[in-house]
Amino acid sequence: MAGNTSNKQGSAVTAVNVAHIAGLNTLGISLVRVDYAPNGQNPPHIHPRATEILTVLEGSLYVGFVTSNPENKLFAKFLNKGDVFVFPQGLIHFQFNLGTNKAVAIAALSSKNPGVITVNNAVFGSKPSISDDILAKAFQVDKNIVDNIQNEKLLYGYVN
Template sequence: MASKVTFLGLLALSCYVASAADQSPLQDFCVANRNSTVLVNGFACKDPKLVEASDFMFTGLHLLGNTSNPVGSRATPVTVAQVPGLNTLGISMVRLDFAPFGVNPPHTHPRGSEILTVLKGRLEVGFVTSNPENRLITAILRKGDVFVFPVGLVHFQRNIRNGKAIAIGAFNSQNAGVITIANAVFGSKPDISSVVLQKAFQVDQNVISQLQKKF
């Protein structure tokens, strides 16, 4: 009797876990209706009768990104914000352009894993595992190489050559999100207390103040 109760309990738990996972689309598509005032986890659907080919298209991924910025890189996203037809499909992508020795600074994607393919140049890439190990897993990628960044982990890319580099990233989310660590920590609005940051980074308050001014 006890084993039967245990089995039924495990069965109920597995059903609960299954129901808690993302659901598969229940229709052909759900093009995002950006004018809707309905708040849902994603976007409300546009009337299918009003859907057009342009809802599923993005033009310009062949264009070089402007890398004239302090970090020397530029991301051109193709998410549900650019392509309404991605709504509910669980996919998106990004083009990454790097100036010579440019960096895509340490960041995370809270809602999606990323698979990166190098199209041009040579990149140093890596991610850091979670506490307490905080192990850096890194590699040098050449044209045609692929690397995976697990969801939520801090990662980066760096152009190690004196020439431009290009990569394409794909995500298992319509909007994987981006949290750039330096911007979030030192550029929050309002500022995180300098006392908190001093304790966290074990540096003088003047250093914290300088970093907050930069971001």
């Protein structure tokens, strides 16, 4: 079934893992369906325990991942229906629907419990909060910008 994409990200991730199907225990796999509204995204995130292979079922997506330090090289591609892309384990990656129609993808992950760390939620939504001074210096922005991002996260409570 299609996920509800009427949220700030314009996407819905529907997971099928060991928490949903106990029979996946010890098999080392899980799946997700991702629905994207036009201009919807699955924001930058990491799966600490799995490699992901994504197949576009409908629409088109701009996808990519960033290698780790010191290169921090972006590998990105435009995908259409039937195209496949692999995101290596533990690397920051994303998907974005540039199209004017909805898009749907399915992803297989190489773990019964791949985990997910959404970068913006981890950095700007931690409890307790990371100090504004630390974040402002890390991102080279004014503290007011950090405050605005953190306040919006608290106000809307948005997550992936």
